[in-house]
Amino acid sequence: MKHPDGQVRRSQLLNTFGPGALIDLPKHSVLVGGLDDWRGTGALLDEPRLLQKIRRFLPDVQELREPPLDPDSQNPTAGVTVWQFPEWFITQDFIKGRARRLVHRRAVRNGQIEDDDDKKKKYAVVPVRFVRACPKGHIGDIDWYGLVHEGEPRKPQCQKLWMEEQGSSGDLASLWVRCDCGKRRSMAVASKREYEALGHCDGSRLWLGRGHREECDEPNRLLIRSASHAYFSQLLSVISLPEQDDPVMDAVAAEWESLQAVDSLAELQMLCKLLKKVETALQGLDNTAVLDAIRTRRNGGAASSTGNPSPTVKDAELEILTAPTDPIGRDHPDSVFYARVFTPVLTHQGGGNQTPSPLAGEGWGGGASAINRILL
Structure with a gap:
């Protein structure tokens, strides 16, 4: 098994990078896969009350386990499966005015694309920062040709796509997507819901793998891949307490x-x-x-x-x-x-002798002060 592409803490898997979350790794942008695709089996989690609480929403859950962890980081047999996402990339150093190529992953080799005129020239690419999502949580790549041509069929002369930047503000109004056929469209249009420029959702659940879809006809919305509001985990928790002796x-x-x-x-x-x-x-x-x-x-x-x-x-x-x-x-x-249980002793305010704290000398530092007041 190849060396993993990145690492996250187990707490991050629960709070930030659960199934369906987007992660920027050193060389990739990925989507965390569903639990069925995780490799290995984590340790059994002994929390009956948490299991009880989860079964209120997921009655078929039989047990709880920690995320899989393999101590051999050089030759792992366990880990979290991720899917490459998005599948569209943008060139970093393609010099042609202020336009940069938009390319699909099929044209990318080792993080680079070849120059069409000079195969010896290669240009580095990075994942495009825009994707589409719908209110029901489905996510997918933007249909870039469909965006530029406003849903019209692609023509033979529609070969390359370009991302043009006008000005230095970096906002959506200054970004344009252009096709070789001459058509171009502003990214600002994609951000306005009334235009429905990104079409309607196809129900893609990419975290479960390719081909996993469900019916959905919600209008797609523009999502910036690294935005803080792109993913919110749903947490259920209990207080981890020892059971009474039985x-x-x-x-x-x-x-x-x-x-x-x-x-x-x-x-x-x-x-x-x-x-x-x-x-x-x-x-x-x-x-x-x-x-x-x-x-x-x-x-x-x-x-x-x-x-x-x-x-x-x-x-x-x-x-x-x-x-x-x-x-x-x-x-x-x-x-x-x-x-442990102890009987608190309150000190008297405004003078007089203070009563020693029952905590003094009992493993609490020996000099713990008595309780002055209790706030409810």
């Missing part, structure tokens, strides 16, 4: 990879016979309680699979945060959460 649920969680598909007592008994480690982990536990725990966990932490989990997510978080258990979690670098 030996049955703890045992199920420890062997979840093996137990997640079990749906009957007979299947559970058969699995225990086949896998010694599962039998050992569940030793001494009631099989019915284990099966209930499996179903609860598979349902995202809800006691039933009614498909209406939304009220229970925050309730479960509040139940853990207000539980009498002290402390919650572990005071350790590997722990995702740690909290």
Whole structure:
């Protein structure tokens, strides 16, 4: 497998560069592919409440996993698939007045195009900064010939396309697209919705690969590829909290990879016979309680699979945060959460002796001040 073209952090995949997002890599502009095309399998994410919350919108989701990560960066077997996009490029140093060639990727070799008159001359190209998108989220390349000719059929003399820049402002009104046939059109027209200069959407879902389309007849809109409003991720989140101590649920969680598909007592008994480690982990536990725990966990932490989990997510978080258990979690670098209960002591304002803080000398630096006031 070839060396990857770029790198992003896992947090960026969740917040900024999810499926369908545009990324500028050092040598390419790409569109992040759908999850089905990602290579490798990420680590299982053990967050039942988050799974429960996601199933409200995507009921068929069975499990959550982290983005695939391969520690061998020189010979990766896992990673995020991206598609080259856009497929139209513009020359960087083609000297002909202030016009630059617009070329399709088929004419590009190693980031360059050849001069038609002198094959030894090559010109560097970069991805064009304009694409089309519709209000439903579909995205695609602009039909540049269609834009210039206002939807008329392409003629034999329509060979090359040029991007002309007039003035030094760099705004759309100063950019024109010209064809060899003599027709030209301002990019400012493409930005005005009333003209519908970019035609209507064809429903392209390029992040899923070529040929993936759905019905859509929305008018296309001009989108600047690097614009900050080009992509917004949809986030669902929960507070990552340790569950209250439950030996049955703890045992199920420890062997979840093996137990997640079990749906009957007979299947559970058969699995225990086949896998010694599962039998050992569940030793001494009631099989019915284990099966209930499996179903609860598979349902995202809800006691039933009614498909209406939304009220229970925050309730479960509040139940853990207000539980009498002290402390919650572990005071350790590997722990995702740690909290302990203490009784605050308020100091008196305006003189008098201050009451020592109960936090002093208990791992809080020894000199922590008492609470002066509580803001609600």
